[in-house]
Amino acid sequence: MKLPTDRVAVKICGVTNANDAIAAVEAGADLLGLNTWTGTKRYVDLAANAEWITELPIPRVALLVNASLPEAERIAGLSYIDALQLHGDEDADFCQRVAAFGKPLIKALRASSSAAFAGVETFCTPHILLDAHVPGAFGGTGKRIDLGLAQEFRKQFPAFTLWLAGGLTPQNVAEAISIARPQVVDVSSGVELDPRRKDVVKMRDFVAAARNG
Numbered sequence: 001m002k003l004p005t006d007r008v009a010v011k012i013c014g015v016t017n018a019n020d021a022i023a024a025v026e027a028g029a030d031l032l033g034l035n036t037w038t039g040t041k042r043y044v045d046l047a048a049n050a051e052w053i054t055e056l057p058i059p060r061v062a063l064l065v066n067a068s069l070p071e072a073e074r075i076a077g078l079s080y081i082d083a084l085q086l087h088g089d090e091d092a093d094f095c096q097r098v099a100a101f102g103k104p105l106i107k108a109l110r111a112s113s114s115a116a117f118a119g120v121e122t123f124c125t126p127h128i129l130l131d132a133h134v135p136g137a138f139g140g141t142g143k144r145i146d147l148g149l150a151q152e153f154r155k156q157f158p159a160f161t162l163w164l165a166g167g168l169t170p171q172n173v174a175e176a177i178s179i180a181r182p183q184v185v186d187v188s189s190g191v192e193l194d195p196r197r198k199d200v201v202k203m204r205d206f207v208a209a210a211r212n213g
Contacts, residue, residue: 001059001083001104003161003184004030008177010210011163012203013063014042014188018052020198025058027200028207032058033085033186036075037065041195042188046078054080061085061106069097076101085129092122099124106163111149120157128157129186132166144172150180170205174212185210 003009012024013033021032034053035042046053046062053060059082062075066088076084076098083104086095090107099105105125109116110132120128130153132145145166154162164182169190177185189195191202 001031008182008210009184010207011061011184011186012188012191012198012206013061013165013186014040014192014195015198016042016044016196018049021052021056023198023200024203025056027203028211029203030058031061031083031184032056033061033063033188034081035063036067037063037087039065046075046081050078050080056080059083063087066090069094072098073101076103087129087131092119092124095123095125108163108165111146111153114149114152114156116149117153117156120160126159127161127163128153129163129165129184131186145176145180147176147179150176150182154181168206170202170209173206174209177210 009030011031011033012029014035015021015032024032034044061083062081063085064072075081084098085106087108095107106127106129107123107125108129108131111130130145130150150164162182163184163186164180165186168176168185168187173185187206191198191206193199
């Protein structure tokens with residue numbers, strides 16, 4: 001999974017249909033996120049949508065929330081999935097087992113304090129996504145990430161690739177980049193018309209703002 005080295009990458013997550021995926025690519029997204037957790041309105045059945053997902057020209061990231069190991073292995077084995085994002089309460093042992101499947105791994109931390117960083121070196125991946133902490137929720141809430149925490153993470157763990165999520169919008173992403181200095185910004189609700197439809201204008205504006213951040 002190659003990321004740009006000269007600018008911040010943009011991941012548009014929660015894509016549920018071909019039209020939105022194509023629009024996201026045309027807007028300049030670097031990666032697309034596909035939510036495989038049935039507990040979200042942004043759920044997408046990978047098998048049923050394999051045809052258009054396969055045709056996408058940018059990396060496709062499958063988001064899992066507390067999936068079973070066999071389910072993670074099945075998704076990792078799909079040729080049209082380029083990386084896995086673990087966005088639940090997965091522990092270090094589970095991450096190690098998933099990393100062994102051979103696909104790049106992103107571990108999300110829903111951070112309310114720096115205590116969430118404990119053990120970050122044990123997750124078998126250099127890719128750490130920081131998201132806002134909302135009790136009982138697993139991303140896509142629109143709540144803003146604590147940028148002070150993101151700054152702290154960058155200082156403590158400079159060797160890690162920081163993926164920043166949580167309430168990012170076209171209006172605030174440039175500021176978030178200037179403060180937290182992530183390598184990737186991740187947006188879902190901030191570029192939506194509703195949980196299953198993206199807003200083309202917002203996606204374009206988000207990418208443009210991130211490029212200038």
